[in-house]
Amino acid sequence: MIDTALVLAILVSALRTATPLIFAALGELVVEKSGCVNLGVEGMMLVGAVAGFAIGLTTGNFALAFLVGALAGAALSLVYGVLVLFLMVNQYAAGLALTILGGGASAFWGQRWQGQNMRGLQPVEMPGLSQLPVVGSVFTRLDIMVYVALAAAALIAWALLRTRLGLVLRAVGENHDSAHALGFSVIRVRFAAIAFGGAMAGIGGAYLSCVITPLWIEGMTAGRGWIAVALVVFATWKPGRVVLGAWLFGLVSVMQIHGQGLGLAVPSHILAMLPYLVTILVLVLISRDATRIRLAAPGSLGKAFRPTA
């Protein structure tokens, strides 16, 4: 008999751990829907994390911290946008460059914050939900950004399917030549999508440093940006599945913390491998059906676009 308090504690940590992944992966999903693969999520999360932490620590205003984290991520994503959209650089290479640049920049400017403590964003009580039997206490232990992430997923799913903006975004990602021929600005749509993706990754990073740890540690994303990219593939470019996937990773990741409580006699180093191994596993499971991936992926994904004129 596993005790209920432990299960609820695991649930709370899993939901929190999933939140930065949801933000970052939703952003990447929008970018990929427009036809670009930005592998620089890791770098954008890191600059978001350091920027958010700096603001959170100095002002204590977390709304501002997330805003600045988003701006930092978006600012870095513009480097990718310029490289890919105007200079026709290979998207993979540009994304890698962004990861290295973001890692370096955040480590460089973050050194002064390294090791400093702050009181992170505090949980809020969700009216109604917190009155539920058994699980009610979960909804007193989560912060507002957990709910914002879910709302963002719903909003993006709705916008993609039901709005003109979403239709144009999908069209640009599906076939940029046709979209161009109809008079849509492929570059402008993609630039906006890339900036949005950067902002979302920045928020995800800020969530790590302002809520989860709450600390700034060099390279603290530890591959979460890459897992976010993998999640988009795993979710076959559907926002709802991004959330499900992120929850799964949240659960796996917190095993390391709660392993002992659950009586798992596995060394912590091995438990720490789990999120990465699970990422590989789900990638393999989803990718082995090549047809499914090809039908789900945006048609112009990864291809360079140069308007002929």
Add this chain to the structure above:
Amino acid sequence: MDSATISEPRPATSGGAEAPPRLRVESVTKQYPGCLANDDVSLSVEGGEILALLGENGAGKSTLVKVMYGLVAPDAGTIFIDGREVAITSPAEARAAGIGIVFQHFSLFESLTVAENISLGLDNAADRRDLGRRIREIGARYGMALDPGRHVADLSVGERQQVEIVRCLLQDPAILIFDEPTSVLTPQAIEGLFDTLRRLRAEGRAVVFISHKLEEIRALCDRATVLRGGRVVGTVEVAATSVNDLARMMIGRDMPAFGSDHAGKPAGEALAVRNLSLSPADPHGTALDDLTLVARGGEILGIAGIAGNGQEELLAVLSGERPVADPGAVLLNGRQVGRLGPGARRRLGLGFVPGERLGRGAVPPMSLSENGFLTAHWRLPLARRGIISPRRRAAFADRVIDEFRVATRSRATAAQALSGGNLQRFIVGREILAGPSALIVAYPTWGVDVAAVAAIHAALVALRDAGAAVVVMSEDLDELLALSDRMAVLCRGRLSAPMRVRDCTPERLGLLMSGATPLETADAA
């Protein structure tokens, strides 16, 4: 600039009044690096008239269309609508000015529905309201039945074109431009399209019909403006001009006489496929269905059909890019090669000229030397024990360049720097000089200049006369009729029994291509 005043089509200009033409293009010039695409081009079209814009590949038709639709900014030139100068700098402005266009390569989105596709082409939110009903209405009025909820990926080529046309008509344009609309249609579908076009003319709209097919222009158009090398050669009344005169204007001389006056008798079977059924590798592909094909040495077998009926799949099976489980399903000179890949089949005497030149038949940034080596090293001793002989590689490339008269500075030139015709000469030459006993050629003259067409046809005929089997796949019926000894039609993954060319009529082929006549497949005994 106020260009949105043209809203509804007027009836055809009646005689007497000096009304300006509906659309007038004046002195358009467009220079691309290394190519003057449009040189002082002018034309005009009246309401209630179909104007043909006639010219060879590369004559500048597409550039002019892009200028008229605001996709390309000309270096000089003016556009007038009803006598008033309009500035068109984007497709949205063109649409607002009353110009609609149906592209040659459809600007459709496969994963989206018909309604979503059409919605994307409508600039006003008001136009997008109640879209499903209006799509059905317009479709019914012009004889096109479209289901707004279907995904474009599931539509036939003809239906896709109808989506483009309906999208265009929903904005009620006074001027319609059709860019090579018949190149992908069956003869029967072409008749349907012509009916639609005539209705549009009867309503008083101005139609520009772009083509290089002379018979179609004779059947449909009122006047023709002929382009050659980026310049207007002249504008003529179609009814008063013979096909030969049109041809002479278009290419600058008489139509070259193609045709293989074949007398020799075919030898034994060189390349054969037996009762092959195969599901497609690509989700949008076509399954091959009990397909049988026999090509004999000393003959050219033509394979007609509309793109998307299994051409890619059949080519992959023949070339070995898609090996099949049953070794006996594909035979090369009597040997079972079904499970062999392209390299092993080339060693046994197969050659293949693919439809896509850059990126498939040749590696764009690599030199002609390397591109010669690409396939020839399987059959010719250009490397020993895995080590390349640069000398032999160079000598082979020089031979191809020399014998097939490839215009290039040297063998060190990159493939992507060659014109379409020259690169095709090189690829065809490379495959032929490897000495194949069976050669597969896909779309041999697509986008190739007239001189290269003649040279390539002659080379294929010479290869046949030397005893090799040649399989030619093309969408161009005229080319197939001129070149083949026997012809078969590929439709929905099935191949008809081959017919002698003298028994083929365009009507009969058209019925087979559209699937209206059930196919009689070859007996695979």
Add this chain to the structure above:
Amino acid sequence: MPLRLVPRLAPSRLALYGAPLLAVAATVVFGYVLFLAIGRDPLTALHAYFIAPVNSRFGLSEWLLTALPLTLIGLGLAVGFRANVWNIGAEGQLLLGAIGGGAVALALWREGVPGTFLLVCIAGALAGMAWAAIPAFLRTRFNANEILTSLMLIYVADQLLGYLVHGALRNPQGFGFPESRLFSAEAIMPNLLSGTRLHVGWLLVPLAVLAMWFLMSRTVTGFRLQVSGEAAGAAAYAGFSQKRMVWLSFLLTGGLAGVVGAMEVAGPVGQLLPEISPGYGFAAIIVAFLGRLSPVGVLLAAHLLALILIGGENVQMLGVPVAVAQLFQGVLLVALLASDVLVRYRVVRLGRLGRGSA
């Protein structure tokens, strides 16, 4: 927009070699501005960064020693990138090489077999190849994106190394510190230059450069790799197996990274530690791009990146965060990718083509 890119029919030779120099120049300018911005005298700092560390015999040998792993991994990656195979996990393959080589060194700790270091290197190569085989297998068998899988495996390798130095390979007499015992003298890479830490492993540098040049420019296999990378359609058409290219690229890089990992622990370090590499596997990605995926280019680029790594350590004395090295790497790669546009495109000012009446 007043400027427009026009594709070149053939890549520009001048730009091909000029672009890396332009990128390096841009990075130095960035460094100048950066040092100025954080209140250091830029010239002093740049001197401390790029000149002082290699201003002595020992400094030069350290430079060569740091460039060794970067050259070897960079060569492997260059072959892979030419074939359009994106192995981003060389860092993990390096760690496995260290584990494999280290395990052999520790197993033979007491034996005193002369030449053990050779076995250590071979074991490292095999371990690196085995680790690289995982993404290759997942890509060829299950179509799984090799970027993501090879990258995830870095983190797994890192945890594996941590697990081993905390457990099975920990020094029993080490007071519980997470490190192995010191290797025996036979397992240590023999010294090449007295008074320095440069070891015989460096001899692999000229060998590998030559071998890679021969592979890429003279062999049918090298030709096929390049065709696969330039045009997958042409490779399929010509009958070159894509899967074989994936395997080849991964095994080659994995083997080289594995040797490097083994030589790191059997060379300067002399034991297994939880931290082995200062990011050689990532820096080698930049090396490969900066070196234009050509053998000699990789050799030069590796020495530049080595300088950036060493210099980063050196400017710590001026109170500059050591992360400046990674920042410079990022800036260098971005600048390189940006200047690469000149190789494939001409920049044309609109109007030079003649806008006519406009």
